[in-house]
Amino acid sequence: MKLKKIIDNLSGIIRVEGKTNLEIRGIACDSKAVKPGYLFIALKGSKVNGADFIDDAIGRGACAILLDAGDKGIFKRGDTFIYTKDARLGLAQASQAYFGDLSNKMRLVGITGTNGKTTITYLMESMLQSRGEAAGVIGTVNYRFGRRLIPAVNTTPSSLELYSLLSGMHKEKIKNCIMEISSHSLEQGRVETLQFDAAVFTNLTREHLDFHKNMDEYLGAKLKLFSKIKKGGFSVVNIDDPASEKIIQKVRSGGKAEIITYAIDREADITAKNIKLSCDGLKFRLSVSSRLSAYGGSLEQYSSSGVSEANEVEKYIDIGSNLIGRHNIYNILAAVGAGFSLGMSLEDIKKGVEALKGLPGRLESISCGQNFSVYVDYAHTEDGLLNVLKSLRELKPARLILVFGCGGNRDRSKRPAMGKISTELSDIVFITSDNPRAEDPKDIINEITKGVNPAKNNYTVEPDRFNAIRKALVEAHEGDIVLIAGKGHETYQIFKDTTIPFDDREIAKKILRDKNLNIVRVSPSFCSG
DSSP states (O other), X not given: OBHHHXXXXXXXXXXXXXXXXXXXXXXXXXXXXXXXXXXXXXXXXXXXXXXXXXXXXXXXXXXEEEEETTOOOOOOOOSEEEEXXXXXHXXXXXXXXXXXXXXXXXXXXXXXXXXXXHHHHHHHHHHHHHTTOOOEEESSSEEEETTEEEEOSSSSOXXXXXXXXXXXXXXXXXXXXXXXXXXXHHHTTTTTTOOEEEEEEOOOOSOOTTTSSSHHHHHHHHHGGGGSXXXXXXXXXXXXXXXXXXXXXXXXXXXXXXXXXXXXXXXXXXXXXXXXXXXXXXXXXXXXXXXXXXXXXOSTTOOOEEEOTTSOEEEEEEEEESOOSHHHHHHHHXXXXXXXXXXXXXXXXXXXXXXXXXXXXSSEEXXXXXXXXXEEEOOOSHHHHHHHHHHHHTTOOSOEEEEEOOOTTSOSTHHHHHHHXXXXXXXXXXXXXXXXXXXXXXXXXXXXXXXXXXXXXOEEEOOSHHHHHHHHHHHOOTTOEEEEESOTTOOEEEBSSOEEEOOHHHHHHHHHHOGGGOOOBSOTTOOBO
16 A cells, blocks of 8 residues: 555644655554564553654664654654654554555444443344354454454554454454443544444443543543444443433434433333342343334334333343343343344344353353352452442352452552442452552552451451462352452463463362362362353
């Protein structure tokens, strides 16, 4: 592709020095990834500035450099330097020019909110597969499509990697992509040039305040997704969450998208009734407003119907799922709304929801034949931990035993709040290390315990995560539930100078297999989870 074509797609150019008729063979924002004939885009990060690596990029064969106009330096002379107001926006626009306007060639669903994003992507993937359609997924656990499975570094990757992934899906004739959209990615313009067929809002609770200054800025980042909906597209909004009012205002002001609402506690287009929760999963009656029949398959095939308080005819269908907890009903309702936005019938939706048996690190059951339950969950926020503990409390365990910590170099304000929640909703708590990164684990733990009610004496501090998990499992008796929270699907633990292999699920299995535990086992040799 000619550099001029890429330049024509860029906004905010201050000046261009050099040739524009060069042939561009690729784009990179990491100098180590540069090959001869590449366009190198120098981005400013929180720790390093890409402009410091321009000489390295030129040495590796970069023929053109795009950088912020404020970056001044004496560089090796490449063929072309493009100075712009915003190199991050330039990366998104250059990626779109190079790979093509893929969001207009595919159906994209973007999911944002503090909690629930990953589960919804798995539900939607299952729903699409149940109707015989392939789907690509980009999210926290991994990026996957066809036979490819790529470990995720960020929930939402850079705009360059996003376009590369979408291009791969498009080449394999996969027309659906379900994406988790983080507030970081929205603030940093990673999805700036994409347009979505549907945007889903789950909830907004305290998180990432190390990056966003306050909750208003956090919400402001989330709102950006709802300006990126295609004309005639959909916004799917949880109206039980107070932030939903501003989301809906944003959508209405845009005048392009339809609004589908879901809730448990309020009247909405999609609601759940007759909820039943157990250790085996959940059941409820899915109630859908008849107005949504215009978006999906006919609702007339479902004979049960009634009239809501809003005097709108509703259609009902019973749903069962292996997922556990009330919070997962919200996730299912969100997926149902997104399914309708893609034209799915209730039959497709029900089949897909019920086909999903579980997902990595989200209340993932660990069973080695012990006579108590063990779950591993990614809950690492105040609200996430609250929801999971409440869900497990509803299962009426003999005792609820919790292992958790907080990550280092992240939002510190949530630590005391999580200490308070943990000791109020659990019978026994082992406060330990998570991913301490550059912080001292003991300092993190001290901030957690500051939030604990002084009258509470139901917690133990054990900085070594392996030992904390072992103590919890040794403590457990018949009928108890042990929750190991915070890391979920992660297979590592990050310290200041090193990262070590550490998978809560595998650690729990190893300990449960230990004969020295003296745990009553149903089948000592069998272990799943």
